[in-house]
Amino acid sequence: MKALVIGNKTSHLVDGLGFIQALSSETGVSIEAYGLLYGGGAEETKGFTKIFSMPEASPEAVANTVSKLIEKMTLEMVIAPAEKNGTEILSRVASVYDMPMITEVSGISKAGENTYLERAIMGGRATALYRFKTPMAVTVPAKKFKASESGATPEFEELQVIDGVTKVVEVLPKEKGAVDLEAADVIVGVGRGFKAKDDLAMAFELAELLDGEVGCSRPVAADFKWLGEDRWIGISGKKIRGKLYIAVGISGAPQHIMAASDTKVIVAVNKDKNAPIFTFSDYGVVADLYQFLPVFIKKLKEKKGV
Amino acid sequence: MDIAVLVKASLDVNMIKADSEGRILLDSIPLAISEYDRNAVAEAVRIKGELGGRVVAFSVLTWGPADKRAKEIENVMREALALGADEAHVVVDDAILPSDVSVTAETLSNLIKKTGDFGLILAGEGSMDMMSAQLPVRIAYKLGYPVATFARKIDVINGAVKVTRDLEDVLQVVELPLPAVVSVTGEINQPRLPTLLQIRKSFAKPYKAYTISEIGMDTPEKLFPFDDIKLVTVSRKNMIIEGENLEEIAEKLIDKLIEEGVVRV
Ligand SMILES: Cc1cc2nc3c(=O)[nH]c(=O)nc-3n(C[C@H](O)[C@H](O)[C@H](O)COP(=O)(O)OP(=O)(O)OC[C@H]3O[C@@H](n4cnc5c(N)ncnc54)[C@H](O)[C@@H]3O)c2cc1C
Numbered sequence: 393m394k395a396l397v398i399g400n401k402t403s404h405l406v407d408g409l410g411f412i413q414a415l416s417s418e419t420g421v422s423i424e425a426y427g428l429l430y431g432g433g434a435e436e437t438k439g440f441t442k443i444f445s446m447p448e449a450s451p452e453a454v455a456n457t458v459s460k461l462i463e464k465m466t467l468e469m470v471i472a473p474a475e476k477n478g479t480e481i482l483s484r485v486a487s488v489y490d491m492p493m494i495t496e497v498s499g500i501s502k503a504g505e506n507t508y509l510e511r512a513i514m515g516g517r518a519t520a521l522y523r524f525k526t527p528m529a530v531t532v533p534a535k536k537f538k539a540s541e542s543g544a545t546p547e548f549e550e551l552q553v554i555d556g557v558t559k560v561v562e563v564l565p566k567e568k569g570a571v572d573l574e575a576a577d578v579i580v581g582v583g584r585g586f587k588a589k590d591d592l593a594m595a596f597e598l599a600e601l602l603d604g605e606v607g608c609s610r611p612v613a614a615d616f617k618w619l620g621e622d623r624w625i626g627i628s629g630k631k632i633r634g635k636l637y638i639a640v641g642i643s644g645a646p647q648h649i650m651a652a653s654d655t656k657v658i659v660a661v662n663k664d665k666n667a668p669i670f671t672f673s674d675y676g677v678v679a680d681l682y683q684f685l686p687v688f689i690k691k692l693k694e695k696k697g698v
Numbered sequence: 699m700d701i702a703v704l705v706k707a708s709l710d711v712n713m714i715k716a717d718s719e720g721r722i723l724l725d726s727i728p729l730a731i732s733e734y735d736r737n738a739v740a741e742a743v744r745i746k747g748e749l750g751g752r753v754v755a756f757s758v759l760t761w762g763p764a765d766k767r768a769k770e771i772e773n774v775m776r777e778a779l780a781l782g783a784d785e786a787h788v789v790v791d792d793a794i795l796p797s798d799v800s801v802t803a804e805t806l807s808n809l810i811k812k813t814g815d816f817g818l819i820l821a822g823e824g825s826m827d828m829m830s831a832q833l834p835v836r837i838a839y840k841l842g843y844p845v846a847t848f849a850r851k852i853d854v855i856n857g858a859v860k861v862t863r864d865l866e867d868v869l870q871v872v873e874l875p876l877p878a879v880v881s882v883t884g885e886i887n888q889p890r891l892p893t894l895l896q897i898r899k900s901f902a903k904p905y906k907a908y909t910i911s912e913i914g915m916d917t918p919e920k921l922f923p924f925d926d927i928k929l930v931t932v933s934r935k936n937m938i939i940e941g942e943n944l945e946e947i948a949e950k951l952i953d954k955l956i957e958e959g960v961v962r963v
Pocket residue numbers: 582583584585586608609610611612624625626627628629640641642643644645646647648661662663664667679680681682732733734824825826829
């Protein structure tokens with residue numbers, strides 16, 4: 393079987409290759425990997441038979457080009473990065489060929505004869521299983537499936553872009569944050585329980601005392617814009633996997649808290665004793681954050697002798 | 699220009715119910731308007747304010763059983779009407795339940811075609827329950843319209859639409875000829891809660907439910923229904939720290955965190 397991995401970075405190809413290798417070992421089917429880089433140029437990635445390249449283009453043009461390739465090469469699987477562009481491009485390709493598409497596959501499992509692809513649904517509270525069959529389109533998250541890059545060096549071929557009606561008129565930079573929540577050991581999360589941006593100073597002081605970072609729920613970054621998107625925790629933001637997460641004034645919506653499920657210890661501070669966050673935490677404090685945080689900070693300083 | 703807006707009656711992910719063996723009780727989870735679809739309705743209403751026309755909300759019931767859910771999807775659509783849509787059309791039919799994305803797209807595109815001509819079709823970037831983020835594109839291809847996803851800003855100008863796509867690293871501005879399908883992110887606007895008056899008025903607006911045969915469809919085959927849904931189990935200690943006063947609570951919490959080895963003093 394032949395599979396095509398598309399992406400605009402070499403790491404996308406590696407992520408897709410990891411998925412192919414995992415699927416191949418689960419199903420026992422040997423899969424020949426092809427790559428396609430749109431923009432970004434072709435670097436050598438071992439494990440691929442051939443890597444196609446094309447200039448950066450609209451998702452429509454990339455999809456048109458990929459669709460042509462599928463027809464020419466009888467590809468049975470197409471794999472894209474689980475990012476917004478990858479999702480749009482692959483949805484287009486899946487639409488052209490009326491192919492099943494599994495968005496953001498999180499695992500592969502077996503039951504009897506069948507192999508299943510898994511993905512998170514319901515804000516992360518549940519996993520849906522889909523029987524693997526071909527043809528199929530799949531988006532793959534970064535670093536989920538480890539690839540072994542070995543084998544022959546791929547051939548290269550440049551492709552002609554097949555344009556569509558979508559015109560890319562402008563590409564604007566986005567403000568880049570410098571915080572890497574995914575690597576932080578301790579995170580203090582702030583939510584809508586905070587009434588004003590200035591009040592976040594308490595959270596920053598607490599985070600500093602604990603050698604940690606400040607993260608936030610979606611409304612704090614997206615609606616209030618008090619903090620950058622690099623601090624946004626959740627299924628549409630960052631997944632965290634540190635030692636300690638202290639969620640303050642956060643209700644515990646699944647889209648937020650499930651992204652912290654790999655954290656060792658979760659603490660919740662919320663004035664509502666029925667807030668769902670308490671069912672997702674190890675230790676809970678039912679209190680007004682405006683009263684509790686100053687006391688907590690004071691006691692920590694005493695213990696630390698600072 | 700008339701605008702179609704797609705609204706999903708999504709499983710309310712804050713109200714997930716499971717039995718003692720951890721099997722999810724899909725039929726007992728209530729339905730609610732999918733969060734980003736509220737943004738899509740608000741955006742459609744904003745554009746209508748600039749250009750005139752009607753805003754028509756469309757939905758297909760995807761979770762059964764139909765008789766029990768018929769009222770729930772109507773309530774969801776009443777919310778869309780309260781948010782400013784002018785009329786609502788839905789398909790409620792056990793023959794497609796539970797639906798998959800391909801059948802939902804097929805049904806919605808037939809429903810839209812039957813109802814009128816729309817210059818713009820808006821949808822949320824993904825649904826709250828299934829989050830597969832591919833429906834707007836599938837509909838566009840079925841209708842033969844151009845499509846852009848993850849819009850943070852939409853400008854309609856002379857028969858075309860300029861869409862600012864909110865990508866991970868950059869904002870990509872694309873232009874498409876109308877009619878077109880556009881999916882919006884939660885950041886495109888901040889929908890206000892409908893007022894009591896708007897809610898009351900929504901009950902006077904047209905609402906029509908169809909079966910698939912009423913929109914000229916035979917029972918379609920599902921391309922990739924899910925085979926199983928499993929609850930993700932969370933096991934945490936769930937210990938509420940109690941004490942005489944906040945000082946005592948803070949001290950107990952710090953001791954716990956030291957014991958766990960996650961805080962060092
Ligand atoms: C498809 C989809 C994707 C989403 N993705 C994300 C995501 O990636 N990340 C994310 O965070 N959200 C996401 N959301 C939104 C999510 O559903 C919630 O709306 C959001 O997480 C709520 O943020 P919050 O807890 O800060 O606010 P709220 O839910 O409003 O909670 C505020 C909490 O603060 C408490 N509180 C208020 N005042 C005080 C006080 N003085 N002291 C102590 N406690 C107080 C309240 O009791 C309440 O529990 C997504 C939603 C959808 C539909």
